[in-house]
Amino acid sequence: MLNMPSRNTIIVILFFITTILATPALSATQKITGRWQGEINVDGRQFSTAVGFRFRDEALTGTVDIRSMKGIVLEAVSYQPPLVHFEFESPVGKATVTAELDGDGISGKFQHSGGEGTVSLKRIAPVDIDGIISRYMNEKHIPGLAATIVRDGETVWTGTYGYADVAAEKPVTPQTIFLLASVSKTITATALMQLHAQGKFKLDDDVSDFLPFKLRNPGFPEIPITFAQLLRHRSSIRDDPEFYGPFWSEASGDPDTVLGEYLQGYLDSGGKQYNVEKNFFAYQPGADFNYCNTCYALLGYLAEQISDRPFQDYSREVLFKPLGMKDAAWFYARVDSELTAIPYHHDTEKGYEAIGIIGYPDWPAGQLRMSVTGLSRFLAAYTQNGKLDGVTYLDSSVIDLMTPKHPALGYYTWFSSSLQSTEDVLYTHGGVDIGTVTLIGFNPETRSGFVILTNGEASITPLAAEIYAAMPTLGWK
Numbered sequence: 001m002l003n004m005p006s007r008n009t010i011i012v013i014l015f016f017i018t019t020i021l022a023t024p025a026l027s028a029t030q031k032i033t034g035r036w037q038g039e040i041n042v043d044g045r046q047f048s049t050a051v052g053f054r055f056r057d058e059a060l061t062g063t064v065d066i067r068s069m070k071g072i073v074l075e076a077v078s079y080q081p082p083l084v085h086f087e088f089e090s091p092v093g094k095a096t097v098t099a100e101l102d103g104d105g106i107s108g109k110f111q112h113s114g115g116e117g118t119v120s121l122k123r124i125a126p127v128d129i130d131g132i133i134s135r136y137m138n139e140k141h142i143p144g145l146a147a148t149i150v151r152d153g154e155t156v157w158t159g160t161y162g163y164a165d166v167a168a169e170k171p172v173t174p175q176t177i178f179l180l181a182s183v184s185k186t187i188t189a190t191a192l193m194q195l196h197a198q199g200k201f202k203l204d205d206d207v208s209d210f211l212p213f214k215l216r217n218p219g220f221p222e223i224p225i226t227f228a229q230l231l232r233h234r235s236s237i238r239d240d241p242e243f244y245g246p247f248w249s250e251a252s253g254d255p256d257t258v259l260g261e262y263l264q265g266y267l268d269s270g271g272k273q274y275n276v277e278k279n280f281f282a283y284q285p286g287a288d289f290n291y292c293n294t295c296y297a298l299l300g301y302l303a304e305q306i307s308d309r310p311f312q313d314y315s316r317e318v319l320f321k322p323l324g325m326k327d328a329a330w331f332y333a334r335v336d337s338e339l340t341a342i343p344y345h346h347d348t349e350k351g352y353e354a355i356g357i358i359g360y361p362d363w364p365a366g367q368l369r370m371s372v373t374g375l376s377r378f379l380a381a382y383t384q385n386g387k388l389d390g391v392t393y394l395d396s397s398v399i400d401l402m403t404p405k406h407p408a409l410g411y412y413t414w415f416s417s418s419l420q421s422t423e424d425v426l427y428t429h430g431g432v433d434i435g436t437v438t439l440i441g442f443n444p445e446t447r448s449g450f451v452i453l454t455n456g457e458a459s460i461t462p463l464a465a466e467i468y469a470a471m472p473t474l475g476w477k
Helices: 007-032 129-140 181-197 227-231 241-248 259-267 293-307 311-323 372-383 396-402 461-473
Strands: 034-042 045-056 059-066 069-073 075-080 083-090 093-102 105-112 115-124 144-151 154-165 177-179 344-347 351-354 369-371 415-417 426-433 436-443 448-454
Touching (some): 034 105, 045 115, 059 083, 069 083, 083 105, 129 144, 129 154, 129 461, 154 372, 181 227, 181 311, 181 372, 181 426, 259 293, 293 311, 311 372, 369 372, 372 436, 372 448, 436 461
Antiparallel strands (some): 034 045, 034 115, 045 059, 059 069, 083 093, 093 105, 105 115, 144 154, 144 448, 177 369, 344 351, 415 426, 426 436, 436 448
């Protein structure tokens, strides 16, 4: 009589067979995904090019850079080992690449409406971004850092380093909540501009029409102050360092002032903190630029007045909850203290010194707290013209106005920057506070961007430049 295998033995055998059969497919995936760089030769001319492949929703996708054009979406992408096929809109019209993958190289035929040529690509190893970030943190005494890269509406890479709490040796994680400092202004402005998209106000409207008091620069009582001027830091309103200094220079905890009351006291001629010379510049509204935190506190209050809801509730309803920014909150009392990064100052003799809970009356200008995971959701929506996961959360007119594809058109809140290291024009906004430095930025042409959050006081612009330079090689797996 033959000894028949047991049911469990059959299951084990089937498992190993399935695993063996699945291995070549997995290997094929690993072979094609990543960044490839090389050249296209066509009609006697040579064009530098780079291609990135990754799997998204179980389909092979990617982008190609050719000459000065970056982030062109690939179409009809397929990989049937060893054959690689993709199409894209090139500077000379629709182009088709049919090639073969051999080791770390891809070579084959390039065709377009005007003729044909060859393509040759070599695999590019990902930049050692962990080493770059770790070395920079050590050199600049940054206790903790979280960074992320978004591409085509997805977070494709996240890195966390150092400590959220140095004394307890609590590491930074993707869920660690940081103070955003002035990066908060991008959230405040976007929340307000959702009301603009609904026709609730116009950018050139006199903001006094929406306030319980009349706002004027006392030197120019007949000239209105507009929404556009506030958003562009051109309102002639001034931040009085004597008034704000105690709040901005030490940990004051959550503010106990009421947003509207503080602003009326600062901006209304009968207010307790009203001062003609200290609260206003001597030029007329719209005539010059001066960075203004009071203006963004006022924008938050205007959103509150127009929506008829407290700004912290309004921003949660229109941005935080829909976008899945679950951990975002304007006040420390409303975040999970166990997840919060402690702000630090570094002393050459004493080492890292904890600062405490930061807060100020102009909180819509810089007091938002959230994780890099939450903020990347917001940034991803910006890079996709307001959409995320196929759903429109931000009105496209908001994106067009605040970050137009051509910076010469002017923009609101965001600033254009090249990070001192690239020819690309990015939209960025930084934040600096005691124990906190942050930066957010994206390239509207390539639909890619980054977020960097720290609980230290060192400049991160040089590091951002290195991260941006490394971005094309990261997040393809």
